[in-house]
Amino acid sequence: MSVAYVLNIGSDNVSVIDTKTHSVIVTVQVGELGFSADMEITPDGKLAYVVSGGLPPNFDGSVSVIDVKTHSVISSVQVGGWPFDLAFTPDGKLAYVTNSLEGTVSVIDTKTHCVIATVQVGGSPEAIAFTPDGKLAYVTDTRNEDSISVIDVKTHSVIATVQVGGNPKSIALTPDGKLAYVTDTRNEDSVSVIDVKTHSVIAAVQAGNNPDLIAITPDGELAYVSSSDGTVSVIDVKTHSVIATVQVGGSPEAVAFTPDGKLAYVTDTGNGPSVSIFDVKTHSVITTVQVGDNPQDIAFIPDGKFAYVANSLEGTVSVIDTKQHSVIGTVQVENFPFKITIAPD
Numbered sequence: 001m002s003v004a005y006v007l008n009i010g011s012d013n014v015s016v017i018d019t020k021t022h023s024v025i026v027t028v029q030v031g032e033l034g035f036s037a038d039m040e041i042t043p044d045g046k047l048a049y050v051v052s053g054g055l056p057p058n059f060d061g062s063v064s065v066i067d068v069k070t071h072s073v074i075s076s077v078q079v080g081g082w083p084f085d086l087a088f089t090p091d092g093k094l095a096y097v098t099n100s101l102e103g104t105v106s107v108i109d110t111k112t113h114c115v116i117a118t119v120q121v122g123g124s125p126e127a128i129a130f131t132p133d134g135k136l137a138y139v140t141d142t143r144n145e146d147s148i149s150v151i152d153v154k155t156h157s158v159i160a161t162v163q164v165g166g167n168p169k170s171i172a173l174t175p176d177g178k179l180a181y182v183t184d185t186r187n188e189d190s191v192s193v194i195d196v197k198t199h200s201v202i203a204a205v206q207a208g209n210n211p212d213l214i215a216i217t218p219d220g221e222l223a224y225v226s227s228s229d230g231t232v233s234v235i236d237v238k239t240h241s242v243i244a245t246v247q248v249g250g251s252p253e254a255v256a257f258t259p260d261g262k263l264a265y266v267t268d269t270g271n272g273p274s275v276s277i278f279d280v281k282t283h284s285v286i287t288t289v290q291v292g293d294n295p296q297d298i299a300f301i302p303d304g305k306f307a308y309v310a311n312s313l314e315g316t317v318s319v320i321d322t323k324q325h326s327v328i329g330t331v332q333v334e335n336f337p338f339k340i341t342i343a344p345d
Contacts, residue, residue: 002301003068004308004342005041005048006317009033010335014050015317016071017308019301019342022319022329026071030064036084036100038339041068042110043092045343049108051083051097061099065113068343075113079106084126089134089153096137096151098125105139107156117156121149127170131177131196138180138194140168148182150199160199164192170213174237175220181235183211183225191225191233193240203240207233213254217280218261224278226252232266232276234283244283248276254297258322259304265320267295267309275309275318277325287325291318297340310337 003025004017014028031052038051048066061083065075080099088095088110095108098121105125107117122141129138130153137151146168150160165184173180173196180194184204191211193203208227216223216237223235232252234244250270257264257280264278275289275298292311295318300307306328307320317337319329 002345006333006337007039007339008334009037009338013334015333017331022331028066028071031062036082038086040086041341041343042088049086049095051086053082077108077113080104085128087128089130091134096128098128100124119151119156122147129171129173133177138171140171142167162194162199165190172214172216174216181214181223183214185210205235205240215255217257224255224264226255256298265298265307267298269294289320292316296338299340299342301342302345308340310340312336312338
């Protein structure tokens, strides 16, 4: 049975949805989440790690470890101040957590649920992503350095610092591990392209006004970038150029691709609110689906038949049939659902 985990940052808990019945089967209480909370499920689907960032004036960070089989918290791991993002190595043996107040990254052993290393990086680290081979971690610094720290996963040490544009936010790596794409949200309005082999910027692509989130197609040929000007820029990864700019509405947020890579789903908080569905081959919106208030994250079940959308201001999750492009169910969860992730079968 596939389950969807929904992070409710207004209730400090996680709603667990049975994707067969589209109903909540249990609610798991975790730590004080705050607005920097994050959640990921290990590649084998056995554990969910929930980052609790806390609220002012207490920013003590922790990670709640949930057993996906029993839907119960089995451990709580202390990390640094105001943790922001979490990612697992591809083999699932390690979890890296960025601590934005301390300029560090906590490294957690997922077998023992203990911090085994703390890596000093830039002033305010946020997003983190691993190369597909799991050898390197790329970490954005959004406060002082406007840079990317490159961490050697074997030694847990910074081996390079790459200067990019102002206030780097989202980062994504191509499936072959050769390139990293980083959105620069201040001044430059661009996407920096980093050569992973040389740890150097090889291109800067103009992409909308205040580019935000980025996702790369499963085949690695295209990057989709949402921007605050209501557009989605489509970048050809081979030429590092924008080949299409699509107006979707008020404020596009998350971008996700169906498992087969044929469709892109983009949540839009200011138009409807809605989800715009792109044909990846033609770079055009084929339909728009109305969902709940202020849709944020989106995730697909493993076979791609359904998409789950977290509607943060409504406390619901919309279930979209990806064949019919229509909402077939609405699941009531808790306050301010912000992140959604689905455990593999």
